[in-house]
Amino acid sequence: MLALKPLQNGTRHQVFGPTPQTLASILEDEINLAVWQRQLPIHVAEFASLLLSLDEPYAEALSLELPDEDSEPDLSGLASEYRDLEGHEGFIADLRWLTGAFACLLGARRIGLRLRVLDKAMCPRFHVDHVPVRLITTYAGIGSEWLKEEEMDRRELGKPLAEPQEKSRIQQLTSGEVALLKGEKWHGNEGFGLIHRSPKPAPGERRLMLTLDWLG
Numbered sequence: 001m002l003a004l005k006p007l008q009n010g011t012r013h014q015v016f017g018p019t020p021q022t023l024a025s026i027l028e029d030e031i032n033l034a035v036w037q038r039q040l041p042i043h044v045a046e047f048a049s050l051l052l053s054l055d056e057p058y059a060e061a062l063s064l065e066l067p068d069e070d071s072e073p074d075l076s077g078l079a080s081e082y083r084d085l086e087g088h089e090g091f092i093a094d095l096r097w098l099t100g101a102f103a104c105l106l107g108a109r110r111i112g113l114r115l116r117v118l119d120k121a122m123c124p125r126f127h128v129d130h131v132p133v134r135l136i137t138t139y140a141g142i143g144s145e146w147l148k149e150e151e152m153d154r155r156e157l158g159k160p161l162a163e164p165q166e167k168s169r170i171q172q173l174t175s176g177e178v179a180l181l182k183g184e185k186w187h188g189n190e191g192f193g194l195i196h197r198s199p200k201p202a203p204g205e206r207r208l209m210l211t212l213d214w215l216g
Contacts, residue, residue, distance in 0.1 A: 012149050012192045023180050024105060026133060032182040032194045033146065040139065040176035044094050047087030048139035048208045051079075052117065055206075059116035063215070064099065066109050073099045078115065091139075095210065098178065102135050102212050110215035119206045121198035126152060126163050128193030129183035132214045136179050141207025143173030146181075146196035157195065172199065 014033035015025040026034040040048075051058070064073050075096050082088055095115070103111060118141075126147060136144055151169050156162030164170060173179055184193040201207060 012194075014148070014194075020101065020178070023101070023178065026180040026182060027105075029188060032189060032192055034180045035173065036178040037174075038176055038178060041090065041094070043087040043090045044139065045176070047082075047085060047091045050085050050087070051082055052140050052206050052208055057117065060114070062113040064111045064113060066103050066111070068109075069104060069107070071103075072096065073103070073111070075099070075113075078113075098135065098137070098210070099212060102214075106133065106214050108214045108216070112211075112213035112215050114211045114213075115209070117206055117208055118198070119201060121200045123198045124200065125158055125160065126195050126197045127157055128154075128195055129181060130185055130193075131183040132186045133183060134181045134214075135210070135212035136173070136181060137177065137210050138173065138175050139208040139210065140175060141205060141209075142199045142201060143175055143177060144179070144196055145170050145172045145199050146194055147171065149192075152195060154191070154195070 011030055012032045013030050014035070015022060015031055016035045016037055018037055020036050020038070022036050023034050025031050058079075060078060062075075062078070066073060073096055075092055078092060078095065079088065099111060099113065102108065138144070147164065147170065151164050153162065181194045181196060182189050182192075184190055186193075
């Protein structure tokens, strides 16, 4: 695991860019969010929308073991019940690429993968993750919400009345964007995990979301 020295001040920044190389910024001490502002390939976006249109519950979780940096994650059984939908193969290829890139960037050998359809906010309160770093991307539907450092007193996390109410103070990822969120267990980032929450879909709306966790 990377050993980064703690900062001597409370400065944390977020970075955004149009290429996947932007994600490497998460390795910098003062960065707690790196976002690749990508546009989903049309066939991947269409598959995700088609899956949501079926209006079925869906959730899968995998613990992936990668023996070395050249190992390719085995996702052959993922979303297998939807393999007849057009675009399934390209969707799995995209998942495989993201997982491999995540592993390569961090030197991760164990990764937790969760892919699920959500019709409500799983974590409706602003919070921080107690993990080193987490990848989040929404393939269809609204994206996760997050706060800049000065928008909320961290001591008030979990208290609804302390959360900002003005929409202008709440940032939001868009569908297709890939985000790396630094958590509380990243060495040197204690007390500065990115503050974020799940968005609340409108009635009748759903979202298809992927998360990857660095387990070791």
